Amino acid sequence: MNQNPFKVFALVVLALGLVAAPIFAHHSAAMYDTSKKITLEGVVKELAWTNPHVVLTIIANAKDGQPAQTWSLETTSPGNLTRLGWTKRTFKAGDKVKVLVSPLRNGKPGAWFVSGVLLDTGKEVVGGLPTVEPDDDEPDHKK
Amino acid sequence: MSSTFAGEIRAGCSRRVRCAAANLLGWVFVGLAVFPAASRSHAQQAPEAINPPPTAKDWTELAKLPDWSGIWFPDLADQRRQVAGNPPPWTEAAAAQVRELVQQERAGHPKLIFSGCLPESMPAWMLVSHNAMEILFTPGRVTLLGESDSNRLRRIYTDGRKHPEDPDLTFHGHSIAHWEGDVLVVDTVGIRPQTFIAVSEAVGLPNNGDLHVVERIHLAGPNTLHDELEITAPHLLTRPWKTTRIFYRQRQRKFDIVEGICLEASFTEAKDKYGNAILVPVPHDEEGIKITPSPK
Structure with a gap:
């Protein structure tokens, strides 16, 4: 048997019916390699609009001989995403998307969502935390 | 009033034995009189703390504080x-x-x-x-x-x-x-x-x-x-x-602050056998990673 090891892994995952989605209490994003940015293209399966972290699940297209794969893309909370202009309907099942993500260091199909484009409309969506500035011209405190 | 009554008992004695008995009786009365008073006095020193209802003035005073709204x-x-x-x-x-x-x-x-x-x-x-x-x-x-x-x-x-x-x-x-x-x-x-x-x-x-x-x-x-x-x-x-x-x-x-139930993502929506909308725990692996079903 001269099986592609990735294919075997994919079959095992499919057989188990499971993929890993990173999710937990609020946590450091250091499990993601933020020095890396990769692009995935595929179809939205679900936007889990939940605290403490929202998770966008997409089925990435087969590419470079790899089979289609389910990816879980984590970002911040519904509250903080609302401030960036998201709603629970920003992504819906079936939407074609292209996303820029920082992958998990452990090689599992999970990543930190950086930004994305809804391919049917061209709408761009950015993840993360809102940046806030004082509007009272206060100098940085010196303490 | 009770201690005055005890004093009258003591003052009214004329013989030493009777006086001793009267004195004893008098002190019993004093004791009976003083003990509840002591209890009351103790209660006055440490009354049970309450949160009094705020007055109109209390609410008005708040307006003098700096504005920390938003x-x-x-x-x-x-x-x-x-x-x-x-x-x-x-x-x-x-x-x-x-x-x-x-x-x-x-x-x-x-x-x-x-x-x-x-x-x-x-x-x-x-x-x-x-x-x-x-x-x-x-x-x-x-x-x-x-x-x-x-x-x-x-x-x-x-x-x-x-x-x-x-x-x-x-x-x-x-x-x-x-x-x-x-x-x-x-x-x-x-x-x-x-x-x-x-x-x-x-x-x-x-x-x-x-x-x-x-x-x-x-x-x-x-x-x-x-x-x-x-x-x-x-x-x-x-x-x-x-x-x-x-x-x-x-x-x-x-x-505006929104609800942030931290355990929310540890549960997923489901229906029970009666069709009720319920939340059921989702499994996590040993690293706390949520396990979600793969697409069919």
Whole structure:
């Protein structure tokens, strides 16, 4: 048997019916390699609009001989995403998307969502935390 | 009245034996009279504390306080600058553990110090939060309500009460405060030893007990709030740590605090056999990673 090891892994995952989605209490994003940015293209399966972290699940297209794969893309909370202009309907099942993500260091199909484009409309969506500035011209405190 | 009656019994005696008996009887009356009085006097010294209904004047007085309305969002860049420029004065033993945690995070294996959806607690909430809060003034109270952690809450009493002598230890401690001009001076004790003094969501150590936090909270500009903290943690820090955290006021409604039930994502929507909408736990692997079913 001269099986592609990735294919075997994919079959095992499919057989188990499971993929890993990173999710937990609020946590450091250091499990993601933020020095890396990769692009995935595929179809939205679900936007889990939940605290403490929202998770966008997409089925990435087969590419470079790899089979289609389910990816879980984590970002911040519904509250903080609302401030960036998201709603629970920003992504819906079936939407074609292209996303820029920082992958998990452990090689599992999970990543930190950086930004994305809804391919049917061209709408761009950015993840993360809102940046806030004082509007009272206060100098940085010196303490 | 009873003791007067006892005195009359004693005054009315004419023979030594009768007098002795009368005296005894008299003192019994005195005792009967005094004992309930003593009980009443004790009750007067330590009446059961109540929260009196606020008066119209109490509500009016609130209008004289500085305006802290709106939503306050932390300056995250300044949190990092503070930690870099003014780190906690860790004990030698603590510093070694902190170095290890920093290495772990840099290696991509961050310790999940706020795992299990326990609250960030005091003082980590004020130090490293990425989330918004609002501040409510009511008579005798200042209340801090934060987003995330199943909604954070600090009750700060401004009604002049003292700390309990032996407070139950809690995640946010027992806070009392008074106003010094426009500065709210908050004193917090009774914090659980397990709460973290944190410099990030992956680097922090349990305070290990006897934690005391004093905060001077005040407007530093029209829309800038400073929380000047002095953290005394004798089992973790070599000296009290003074550090300031900055929050910026947001008035856009998109900043309104939303519900943040931390365990929400640990459950998924389902239907029971009767068709009721229910939540069921989702499995997690040993690293706390949620396991979701793959597409059909």
